Amino acid sequence: LAKTTQPISMDSYEGQEVNITCSHNNIATNDYITWYQQFPSQGPRFIIQGYKTKVTNEVASLFIPADRKSSTLSLPRVSLSDTAVYYCLVGDNYGGSQGNLIFGKGTKLSVKP
């Protein structure tokens, strides 16, 4: 079971780039790294997923070093609507007591004007 550690909160201003780092020292060979965004009273929304190196999509980039013991979610030019909680999840096929999908506390990002 890969435990993840993220900063509890981060503050930013509109237009800035935000980098949120997640530590997962016990990541297994088969584990992927997935990031989700959650707004109040909504289910988490998939942002990006990666296994190694760098992954980029239309909303974010994910940087994963060679040892895969951490990952960094990069949000370019954030806006007020990016204020949310961001979760890093690490795992493969299994849920709960069998393996992954245990949520940490997440990082509460506050974007200010």
Add this chain to the structure above:
Amino acid sequence: GAVVSQHPSWVICKSGTSVKIECRSLDFQATTMFWYRQFPKQSLMLMATSNEGSKATYEQGVEKDKFLINHASLTLSTLTVTSAHPEDSSFYICSARDAARSGNTIYFGEGSWLTVV
């Protein structure tokens, strides 16, 4: 991205009654679905893993007779809160695993607010 739909979005029920929440994967087949519970300003807590055609696997401390899970098809899992009490009031979220994608990506439903009065 893949879509997971929950219904109802919110429900109010009387204490002692049962309520069912549905979770559907709309554009992919999900052999595995997950049910979470979330209290205000807290993280998601995994309740159980639902496997199509077999019994759900419950997390420690979750009463399987109170939170009945049925995963009868590859696109539908249901959570039934039986004999609901006010302490069962919470935000319930489901997710489904798209095994066809690399990384077995998990997609979440919109969540369902349950209020027991």
